[in-house]
Amino acid sequence: MRLEDYRYIYFLGIGGIGMSAIARWFHAKGFPVWGYDKTRTPLTEALEQEGIQVHYEDDVNQLPQEIRTDKAATLVVLTPAIPAEHTEWAYLREQGYTIKKRSEVLGIITASAYTIAVAGTHGKTTTSSIVTHLLHHAGVDCSAFLGGIATNLNSNLLIGKGDAGRELVVVEADEYDRSFLTLFPDIAIVTSADPDHLDIYGDKEEMIRGFQQFISQIKPGGYLILQDSTDPSLTDKVQQGVRVIRYSLEQGDARVQHVEIDGHRFSFNAETPLGNIAHLRLGLPGFHNVENALAALVVGQILEIPAAALAAGIESFRGVKRRFEIVYEGEGKVFIDDYAHHPKEISAFMNSLRAIYPDKKLKVIFQPHLFTRTRDFADEFAESLSKADELVLLDIYPAREKPIAGVTSQMILERVSGPEKYLLRKEEMLQNLRENPDFEVLATVGAGDIDTLVKPIKIFLENN
Incomplete structure (x- = not known):
């Protein structure tokens, strides 16, 4: 069509x-x-x-x-x-x-473009936003369809001028409903392939086959930038002539060195097969975001953006709404909002919180997303959330799903080993904060409608 x-x-x-x-x-x-x-x-x-x-x-x-x-x-x-x-x-x-x-239309829009597609069960919104910012900041004409509101753009969309002939487009390649199989990218990033959306795939093996098919659709002469710890079978069907570059914090073809934390800023050096870049300063907190930035840097190198321009782009990147977003800081308290809704995402988020705010009392408000995900990963959710000093669990956000008998937030709560844990409704949250104000770091976490609490909590903290 x-x-x-x-x-x-x-x-x-x-x-x-x-x-x-x-x-x-x-x-x-x-x-x-x-x-x-x-x-x-x-x-x-x-x-x-x-x-x-x-x-x-x-x-x-x-x-x-x-x-x-x-x-x-x-x-x-x-x-x-x-x-x-x-x-x-x-x-x-x-x-x-x-x-x-939606995925079919995105496939049609990008069919004739030079396409950079970012896939993964987590990390794709931040990574695609960093890629977009690096290109845009360096003066590379491009369009982008993002899964979050990039702070620098204040939008989830960037429309290029298209003056240079063939359009360059950055897109998120969503694995849900096998949406990413409508895309045939020139460059693909796969940030992760942890089990998720088992309501669609049935089991991990079928989900891996979906990722394999996506990877097989990278155009000859293209690139696959692959997180190093993903399932090694992901590359079984990569086309001949596609170059594979593996990356991670510590190992792979591309890695980082000398990571240092200075407040909310992470400094590091990047070492890749396409060249090393020293003294990078990322204003977006989190070890996982350093890794996301590394993948984006490799894209910039493939497109021959000078190292100095890439370094300037990394330093000027201001993040994505609801991705480790620092909403409030003052009077001895910090409030952070994050979209994490998979156990691996939550674990990465919590590890970064602990690194940035050691010895601070951490209170987490988490809203599970989907009955099937809660059922399939209750143990893993509990393990990651047990890193909080105080945990508040809200009711499951159903999104597109009907309730499943016996599947509630209680499934997670009873498995959590943290010292303070309880269930609340959203409507009770502000009163809870009034009655329990002894936290130092507060985090709202989840992909449902928990974001409707962010503004009221911010106002509460500012006024109290």
């Missing part, structure tokens, strides 16, 4: 971080864009302010007149989070509209 064959674009689930980036892209290209989402959020409000009409009721009568009267000229973009019984989706299916998943 060709995008130029369509005049109107309609999004089912426009408020998702990936969906909203594509909606903004179509809007910037001059297409009339509309969308539905079940919840009004700051992101949907931003889309409305930019001129995109959004409604929040699942009602066919809410469909714009243009969509209902010109089926042939309408492209419907669908997120997998929309339930099968959704009324508007059922109507659009029955009427024979062209309906494409």
Whole structure:
């Protein structure tokens, strides 16, 4: 299909971080864009302010007149989070509209571009944002579709000028629903391949096969930048002529040396097969983010960006919203918000917190995301969360799932070995902070709607 064959674009689930980036892209290209989402959020409000009409009721009568009267000229973009019984989706299916998943549309947009795709069960949003910033900061014309709001851009979308002929695009390659199999990148980063989304894949082996297929789609002459500790079978189907560069903090073809922590800033040297870069200073905290930056630096080297420009880009990178975001600091307390929702992510986050704030009392508020993930990784969640001095567990955020009998936050709580642990509802959280103010470092962690607590907690800390 060709995008130029369509005049109107309609999004089912426009408020998702990936969906909203594509909606903004179509809007910037001059297409009339509309969308539905079940919840009004700051992101949907931003889309409305930019001129995109959004409604929040699942009602066919809410469909714009243009969509209902010109089926042939309408492209419907669908997120997998929309339930099968959704009324508007059922109507659009029955009427024979062209309906494409978000991943399919992203594949079409990038089909003729030089594509840098960042995959991995965790780390891909930060890594793709660093890649984008390094290119943009160095004056390389590029577009980017990101899974988070990059602080430097204040957006999840960057649109290049396209003046140099073939467009260069940075995208997140999402493994959920096998979405990344619509992409055929020139450069691929795989940050991790830990078991996740087993509701889709069934088991770890099938998920690995999905990653193998994604890696097999790297174009001949391209590059695979692979985190060194991932399953070695990931490269079994890599095409001949694709160069593989393994990376990690301590081993692989690319590694770092002399990591030092200075407050929230991490300093290090990078050693890669494409050249060494000394005295790098990353303002984004966390050992895992040093590793993410290393992968991004290799991309910059492949694209022949000078070392000095890469170093300047690393130092000026300001992070991604909800990725180790320091929300408040003062009066002997620090408040950090993070999107971590997989046990490996939480473990990396907690290890970095302990390194930056040794001997501080750490209180963590965690909202589990998905019943299946909670069921499959209850032991691993408990192990990573036991590193907190005080743990508050909120109810599971269901997202696209129906409840599973017996699967609740209690499954994690009863396995946690930390000294203080309890269950609360979101509505009880501020009162809890008033009654238990003896923490020094506070962290909200999770991928659901726990972010709605961030602003109230920040205001509470500022006023108390």
